[in-house]
Amino acid sequence: MIKPYGPYDFMPEISTFSVTSESLADGGRLAREQVSGILGAGGMDVSPQLSWSGFPEGTRSFTVAMFDPDVPTASGFWHWAVADLPASVTELPAGAGDGRDLPSPAKTLANDAGHRGYLGPATPPGNGPDRYFLVVHAVGLDELGVSASSTPAAMDFLLFSHAIARATMYGTFERA
Known part of the structure; x- marks a missing residue:
């Protein structure tokens, strides 16, 4: 069952x-290609x-x-x-989550698995479907003040x- 609220509702x-x-x-x-291979x-x-x-x-600037x-x-x-995507960037191609082609001063932060880059869904069996919110924030600063060692939660703060x-x-994924 899809939950009726989102993380930004509050x-x-x-x-x-x-x-x-x-x-x-x-x-x-x-899509299958967007799902995690790293987490099996x-x-x-x-x-x-x-x-x-x-x-x-x-x-x-923007965050994604x-x-x-x-x-x-x-x-x-x-x-x-x-974090820190220049305001001139209004699109990321598929696969940009590897962080290799992001314009300076953009920074890819480590996700909650400690991997620096996009980590696709790997919902535990029996938990789903989970929602995966893709969120872009417009920021009133050129740089938000995060470093490459900052956490996504610190960025959100x-x-x-x-x-x-x-x-x-958002997208959904459920593992059988």
């Missing part, structure tokens, strides 16, 4: 803009393509993250986090004060 409201994907329909099932779910850990538009003037609030932990699970708008979509 945060202060900020402006919204649009995020879309050529490789994932909002609310749709993540049979996928390839390829991040989905993302595009965003309609963000407010004053946007100086993927978060699973439904995993059986009290804190959820961060699968991917990128800084966004509480510096995000000026948010775009969200």
